[in-house]
Amino acid sequence: MGTSELAAAGVGAGDEVVLPSFGGSRVADAVLALGAVPVFADIEPVGFCLDPAAAERAVTAHTAAVVPLALFGQAPDRPGFAELSRRRQVPVVELGAEPGAASLAAARRRRLAAHLGTRLTGLVTPEPLPGREHTYARYVVRVPGNGRPDRDAFRRALRARGIAAEVPVPVPAHRVDPRRSGAWLPETERAAAEALALPLHEAMTRREMHRLVSACRALGGLVLEPAC
Incomplete structure (x- = not known):
């Protein structure tokens, strides 16, 4: 993912590329394939995307791209990234763009996501950030409480009820060889411990939605804080 785009931006052997650890494993592998060095920066407290301020702090004289x-x-x-690029004179290469933001499928997912947002309490549900579109390609919530133990227990209980909940990023890229680094990324670690993808797709029926909401509400006392 992204080798050709990075090469076209001038990334080569020995260069540094700033990227998120959360969800960035395939891009980090593309960076390594070019002989460059992945430099991991933290994500935003909400939204799960790379934080422009954290990315700028990671820029050095050897940075070839963000x-x-x-x-x-x-x-x-x-x-935010356009301003970073202007200020630091570093190209920004956006990868992982979701096509069809204005499609009927994306519009349907937005309606379903809005419905879930009004029904699921105790979970931190995703919402589009100001001025930024969200296609809800995956409906990723945060399970509050005691981090990974509560999130994993909640996932197991949902799956026991037939709800295919998944951990979207089991291990951040900066903790996996050969990409391992000593970077301290607190928001990345928190997201990796709390994030859970609930089933949502444009063909989801009202019955399936009701089943998902009911399963969450039935588990309200599972974790230290109510899960739904």
Whole structure:
């Protein structure tokens, strides 16, 4: 993912590329394939996308590109990265853009996401950030409470009820060889411990939605804080 785009931006051996660790494993592999060095920066407290301020702090004289990702259908902060590029004279290469933001399928997913947002309590549900579109390619919530133990227990309980909940990023890229780094990325670690993808697709029926909401509400006392 992204090798040709990075090469076209001038990334080569020995260069540094700033990118998110959360959801950035395939891009990090593309960076390594070019002989360049992935430099991981933290994500935003909401939205799961690369934080422009954190990315700028990671820029050095060896930085050849900054790579924000559109993650789970949430667009990155394009104005923020345009300003970073202007100020630091570093190209920004956006990868992972979700096509069809104005499609009927995306519009349907937005309606379903809005419905879930009014029904699921106790979970931190995704919402589009100001001025940034969200196609809800995946409906990723945060399960509050005691981090990974509560999130994993909630997932197991949902799956026992036939709800195919998945952990979207089991391990951030900066903790996996050969990309391992000693970067301290607190928002990335928090997202990796709390994030859970609930089933949502444009063909979802009212019955399926009701089943999902009912399963979540039935597990309200599972974690330290109510899960739904």
